[in-house]
Amino acid sequence: MLFIVGAGLGPQHVTDLAKSLIKRAEVVIVEAYTSPNxxxxxxxxxxxxxxxxxxxRDMLEENVNKLIDMARYRDVVVLVAGDPLIATTHSSVVVEALTRGVKVKVIPSVSGPCVAMSLSGLQFYRFGxxxxxxxxxxxxxxxxxxxxxxxxLCLDLHSLILLDVDQEGRQLPPADGTRELLKAFNELLSDQKENLGDLLVLAVSATDNDVYVTYSRLSEPEALRPITPSTMxxxxxxxxxxxxxxxxxxGVPSGLIDLHLKLLRRIDPCNLYFSARHKVMASP
Incomplete structure (x- = not known):
């Protein structure tokens, strides 16, 4: 049987059920490439x-059949940080295993992105x-x-932004992610007069023991501290x-919040969205 076990944000979040499944498993596979640290x-x-x-990545994607065949005859645990089905890779493994007649049990847990949404203090139902x-x-x-x-923004919804993780488990830093977004906005809106540099950007990092939040304007990515793992x-x-x-x-300064709100009152996000549509649709 295949067990896909979420371990949460750190050792203190690991449930008794998760520990018991790890202990009894014949094979324990640690999946670290979809989550940093x-x-x-x-x-x-x-x-x-x-x-x-x-x-x-190859073991859980291109060669996943070998893993599934192993779980046909033995109890195999795939141990994952956070909540396992947040990553689409793991959902694909579940579907493939069930299609091939192998039983699967998923053990959910706490995920960094969900914690970021809740502890940001922003209304959960307003995330797009x-x-x-x-x-x-x-x-x-x-x-x-x-x-x-x-x-x-056109729908007046908050945006949760994940940061990519490389093959060695290193996450794109929040400052680098913000720079990439700033360049992308400038390219999309090159024929517009609007500048979105005053948009507020938050980076949230949740660990076993604490929550760290850093913030900046979109145009000042260097102000974001290099916290990891983080969600923007x-x-x-x-x-x-x-x-x-x-x-x-x-501790977000009132001045940053005021700049953000003034920008949103001044621009028309829906007009910018539809104006940018042709550029995105033309991309290969």
Whole structure:
């Protein structure tokens, strides 16, 4: 049987059920490439007297059938930081295993992106489409990400932004992700007079013991501290309670919030979104 086990944000979040499944498993595979700073997963397995195999992207994607065949005859645990089905890779493994007649059990847990949304103090139901800023190692175009952020702003929805992770488990820093977004916005809106530099950017990092929040204007990415693992947020308009939460809990200056809100009152996000559409649709 195949068990896909979420381990949460750190050792203190690992449930008794997760520990018992790791102990009884015949094979424990540690998947660290979809989440940064996941070395503690191997330490967790060792503390439970289990040797581990470190998963590669190839093992869980191109050659996933080997893993599934192994789980046909033995109890196999794939140990993942956070909540396992947040990553589409793991959903694909579940579907493939069930299609091939192998039983699967998923053990959910706490995920960094969900914690970022809740602890940001922004209203949960006002978050729109989630996007990922690709790392430069992928050679991918970032303008579609900026386009979808405009779409969220058009609907007055906050944007949750994931930061890419490379094969070694290193995450794109928030400052670099913000620079990529700024360049993408400038490219998308090159024929417009609007400048989105005053948009507020938050970076949230949640660990076992604490939550760190850093903030800046979109045009000042160097102001974002290099916290990791982190999730970024670009808010839409802010309810008065959201504004007070950002100021009192996270120390966001009133001046940054005021600049953000003035920008959103001045621009027409829907017009910018539809104006940028032809550029995105023309991309290969």
């Amino acid at each position: 996941s070395d503690w997963l191997e330490d967790l397995a060792k503390a439970l007297n289990k040797a581990t195999v470190k998963a590669t 489409r989630k996007v990922t800023v690709p790392g430069p190692w992928r050679g991918a175009d970032v303008t579609p990400v900026a386009y979808w952020l405009l779409g969220n 947020i670009v808010p839409a308009s802010l309810h008065p309670v959201e504004q007070e939460f950002l100021k009192l809990v996270h």
